[in-house]
Structure formats: structure tokens, C-alpha cells
Amino acid sequence: MPEPAKIAKELTIGELSERSGVPASALRFYERQGLIASRRTTGNQRRYHRTTLRRVAFIRASQSVGMPLSVIGGVLGFLPEGVPPTREFWVRASACWSEEIDARIEKMERMRDRFTECIGCGCLSFEQCALVNPGDTLAERGPGPRRLLEP
Amino acid sequence: MPEPAKIAKELTIGELSERSGVPASALRFYERQGLIASRRTTGNQRRYHRTTLRRVAFIRASQSVGMPLSVIGGVLGFLPEGVPPTREFWVRASACWSEEIDARIEKMERMRDRFTECIGCGCLSFEQCALVNPGDTLAERGPGPRRLLEP
DNA sequence: GCTTGACATGAACCTCGGTTGAGGTATGAG
């Protein structure tokens, strides 16, 4: 007789909070934002699938590299709730974040160099000064998860 | 007979706004935060010294490299209102910001690399994962304008 | 079955860097 199939244990919000180190208030907030999902018991309490732990890990890791929740949510949209993340997903997400981070680093380096140039020329005046009018504002919009969308 | 000394023209908030491209509401906000100062007319209207234009330029340029207003305010504290910024000031401020930016870039690179590592090991689990528990939070506090303070 | 701790909701509050609007006053050109 085979062992009875282990029922994959669901997590309460307290357990998820404990195991992830993320306050329950934040987990409820993520749920309102659509980043994670939960089943509700008959008594209206949240129960999380085990894989939610991974989602939360991904959220926090992404936040730690400076991603806003809105962008993280976009990427998590490609990862259905309740299935463990595929290797494919990790690879693409990583590539996506790397691209994003590289862009930000590049921008900061450009700004730093401009700042130093401006010291050299003593300007820091409007109209002429590249630092005061960076012109990078257009490039600001729409990086998005290209690597996830274009395999 | 010598020409009458040109009275250094003061700027109204509208003029400062126009010439700096910064909304008047933001200029009032900066004043509340103590980043810039103004003289008041008998009728309680603001009049700005010409050098305020430079201060505002500095504020915007600093913001463009990601400095929070509080830190910018700290550095501007070394630049008395009404005197044009010295070369010394620019040089130190630049060095200060460069240091700050380099630190941020370094941190982002570290994070990016960790992210990629974590993809490699497939972890992204709590407790073990360096990304999820970066341990960089302590280093977060107190960079401050060292270069301005220690000549 | 009772009690206690965990969970639910909603509203209020926080920081940061401002914007918007209402209601009132100054300034300057004609």
C-alpha cells in the first residue's frame, strides 16, 4: 500500500511572514497589489501555496536591486501562481534585471562625469549646463521586461 | 562722473522659476526645507539674490544624480546664502557626490552579481540566500559630506 | 466548550518631493 500522498502544506500568513521575514502587513499589501495570491478558508483566513515563498523571495530580492513593485509585478505576471518557478523564468528575470541595473549604473556614471565636468567649467548655469538639463528624461520611460517578452 | 553702481537685481519667485525651470511651488518647498532663502518685501513677497540661481542649479543637479534633499541641504549649509559659490566649494561638493555615487554603483553591481549567482544555484530561499538577506543595511547609514568636512 | 492567540478589515498615519486649489494681498503698467 502506497503512502498517502502528502498534502502540500499550505501556509498561514503568520507562517509565511515568519519564514520570509516579511511583515504580515507587507504581505497583505503585496496581495492588494496583485503580486501574490491566496486561497481563503471558510473563515476568510488566507492560506498560501508553498511556492508563494519563492514569489516573496523574488519580490524582496528584486526590491533590493531597486526595482519598483509595479515592475516586479509585471514580471511576476509571467509566473503563474501555484507553480514553482522554472529555470527559464529565473534566467530571463535575471537577464532582465541585469539589463535594468546596467542601464542605471551607466546613467549614474554619466551624471557623475557631467558633474565633474561642470566643476571644471564652473558653469552649473541653466540653458547651457548638461547637468541641469540632462535630456535623459525621455530614455527614462519604458525599459520593461524585454528579456521576458522576447525569448 | 562714474556710472551709478548697478544695483544687483533681485529676482521675484516668478523670475527665479522661469530662469531655473523649477516650479514656484518647488522653490517655496525648498525654502521651507531650508535649502534656499529669500528676503521679503514690505508686502511679504519673496526676493531672491542672484546667487540663488546657482543654489537651485546645484540642487537640481544633485537631485539628478540621486541625492536626497536632506543630504543636499547638509552640503549647502557650507555655502552661505548671498555669496557666489567658491571654486573650493564646487570641487569638494563634486568629490563628495562622486564618492557617494561610486558607493551606490558598487552596491548595485554587487547586487546584480548576487542575483545572477542565485539564479545559478537556484536558491532564492531565505536564510541561505545572500540576495534575500543582503547584510548591507548597516553600510547604508552615514556616508555624509566627508570631503566637505575634512579638507 | 472555552479561552487565547492568530487572523480579518478598514482607516489613519508615515516619509519624500513635491502639486493643486481656495481665498486673500502686492506690484506695476496704463
Add this chain to the structure above:
DNA sequence: CTCATACCTCAACCGAGGTTCATGTCAAGC
């Protein structure tokens, strides 16, 4: 002097990313 602008203050609001609190319900151990 008048009248259009420009300016003043104060209060409320935005969005991001949450926290805190009050009040009420659920689940589980004894």
C-alpha cells in the same frame, strides 16, 4: 487710481511602500 497679474498662505492631495491601531472573528489546545 485702477486693474490685471503675480504673489502670499494654508490645507489638502499624490504615489510609493508600507506601518499602526481599533474592532471584530477564527482556530486550536485543554
